[in-house]
Amino acid sequence: MSALRPSAADVRLGAVVTLLGSWFLASVVKQEPTRRLKALDKLDGWGIVLPEWRFFAPNPGVHDTHLLYRDQLADGSLTPWKECFPAEQRRVSQILWHPDRRAEKVVMDAIGEIIRVLDSKVLQKKEDLQVTITYLVLLNYATHGREHPPGARRTQFLIARSTGHEESDAPLLLFLSNLHPLP
Structure with missing residues (x-):
């Protein structure tokens, strides 16, 4: 039975992968161009945890x-x-x-x-x-x-x-x- 139980190192690795994967997924979702998903803005109103990669939006340079x-x-x-x-x-x-x-x-x-x-x-x-x-x-x-x-x-x-x-x-x-x- 002990062979099926994950080790402490495996649990920590799984937690880190889950955390970083969730952070990456939330960051990708936040880049959605129409801004329909306001829940992420409420979670991170100052943009400290979830980056915004739209450098020139919403007013791109046209001149x-x-x-x-x-x-x-x-x-x-x-x-x-x-x-x-x-x-x-x-x-x-x-x-x-x-x-x-x-x-x-x-x-x-x-x-x-x-x-x-x-x-x-x-x-x-x-x-x-x-x-x-x-x-x-x-x-x-x-x-x-x-x-x-x-x-x-x-x-x-x-x-x-x-x-x-x-x-x-x-x-x-x-x-x-x-x-x-x-x-």
Whole structure:
């Protein structure tokens, strides 16, 4: 009869497999796209035990945001707009090491904050926005973080939104800065 009785190690292994299997199954069920199963949200309201893998849901990104700049030369003419972060082919090594991504992330976060402030209508005038930290971050990047032609006196930046690869839709201008002197 003792041969049919499981050992203590087998019982512990079975308990661990049951626990982890139940956790995995509940995590998979929680990813159900229509969100009809509310019981799991009640069990883990803060999402500590059951992860949520829908990183961009429920509002996935459908637009690309761009930061462009141009310079005013000594004769008053303006250079063509240049994109600060043009789309480039990423290298496999950049999965592990891509230090330039930090500057890009700071600038993109500042752009997102400017857009949020503009949408909220908190500030009534462009001049009010020019004294915010996020505006100064973008101005500093456009002034010091980009190449300027010899003889450039002032610079200006632009925030635009596009639909990405869909070229039939024209980009939407979200914000145009004033011209600022270059050092």
